[in-house]
Amino acid sequence: MSGAEAVRGQLTAYRQNESLGAAEDLDFALELLKRARSGQLGPSLRLYRPKPTVAFGQRDANLPGFAAAEDACRELGFEPLVRKAGGRAAAYHEGSLVIDHVEPHPDAIVRAKARFSEFGELLAGALRSVGVHAAVGEIPGEYCPGEFSVHGEDPDFPAHRIKLIGTAQRVVSGGWLFSSVIVVENSRPIREVLTASYAALGLDWDPATAGAASDLLPHLDVKTVEDAVIEAYRGYANIVDGHFRSLAV
Numbered sequence: 001m002s003g004a005e006a007v008r009g010q011l012t013a014y015r016q017n018e019s020l021g022a023a024e025d026l027d028f029a030l031e032l033l034k035r036a037r038s039g040q041l042g043p044s045l046r047l048y049r050p051k052p053t054v055a056f057g058q059r060d061a062n063l064p065g066f067a068a069a070e071d072a073c074r075e076l077g078f079e080p081l082v083r084k085a086g087g088r089a090a091a092y093h094e095g096s097l098v099i100d101h102v103e104p105h106p107d108a109i110v111r112a113k114a115r116f117s118e119f120g121e122l123l124a125g126a127l128r129s130v131g132v133h134a135a136v137g138e139i140p141g142e143y144c145p146g147e148f149s150v151h152g153e154d155p156d157f158p159a160h161r162i163k164l165i166g167t168a169q170r171v172v173s174g175g176w177l178f179s180s181v182i183v184v185e186n187s188r189p190i191r192e193v194l195t196a197s198y199a200a201l202g203l204d205w206d207p208a209t210a211g212a213a214s215d216l217l218p219h220l221d222v223k224t225v226e227d228a229v230i231e232a233y234r235g236y237a238n239i240v241d242g243h244f245r246s247l248a249v
Contacts, residue, residue: 010238013240014045015047019048022081032100036102038174039104044103044247047230049095050092051093054089055091056088057089060089060201088203089143090166091143093186095185096185097229099179103175105174106174108174112171126232133152135151143163151164152215164183168180
C-alpha cells in the first residue's frame with residue numbers, strides 16, 4: 001500500500017466477538033477516536049458483526065419521510081440510527097463485517113481524501129484474495145453513493161455489479177476514524193429494508209445494486225472475509241492481536 005501513512009508501524013487488531021448493540025457500537029467507534037486523539041490509544045483496528053441497523057445520513061433525517069422510514073426499518077427488524085458522517089442510508093446486519101480503523105495523527109486532515117482511495121483498494125484486494133471480482137468505484141444507482149465504494153462483479157454477467165463495501169471517515173484535531181462495512185452474507189433483508197427506507201424518503205436508487213459478496217461467491221462467510229481483511233492490512237502495518245475486553249473498560 002502506497003502513501004505517507006503506509007509505514008511499518010504497529011496496528012493492533014481487536015476482534016469484537018459480540019455486538020454491544022446497534023447504537024452502542026456506533027458510539028463506541030467515536031469513543032475510540034476520542035481516546036486516540038488524546039493519546040490513550042494507538043493505531044487500532046476494530047472488527048465486529050453488527051446488529052441489524054440502518055444508518056441514515058444527516059440529510060436523510062431532515063427529509064419529510066424520515067419518520068416513515070424509521071417505522072419501516074423497525075417493522076423489518078432493523079434499528080434506525082443517524083450517523084455523524086455524511087452520505088445516505090446504508091444497511092447492515094450480522095452477515096456484515098464492520099471495520100473501524102482509528103489512528104492518532106497531528107495533522108489528520110492532510111490525507112483525508114487519499115485514505116478513501118487507499119483503504120478502498122486495500123479492502124477490494126481483500127475480497128479479491130478470496131475470489132470475489134471486486135473493484136473501487138461508484139456504480140450507477142447504488143445506495144449511499146460514493147466515489148470510493150467497493151463493488152463486486154458477476155464473472156458470468158459482467159454488467160451485473162453490486163455494492164459490497166461502503167466507507168466513511170471522521171477527522172478531528174489529533175486523529176481520524178475510517179469506518180467500512182462489508183456486506184458478506186444474506187443480502188435479501190438488506191435489499192428489503194433499503195427499498196422500504198428509500199421509498200419513504202423519496203430517494204431514487206436501483207435495488208439491483210444492493211447485494212452481498214456471497215451472491216457472487218456462494219458459501220463465502222464473514223469469518224473468511226475477516227481473516228482476509230486482517231491479512232490485507234499486513235501490507236499496511238505490523239499487525240498485533242489485541243483483546244477487545246481491554247478496550248471495553
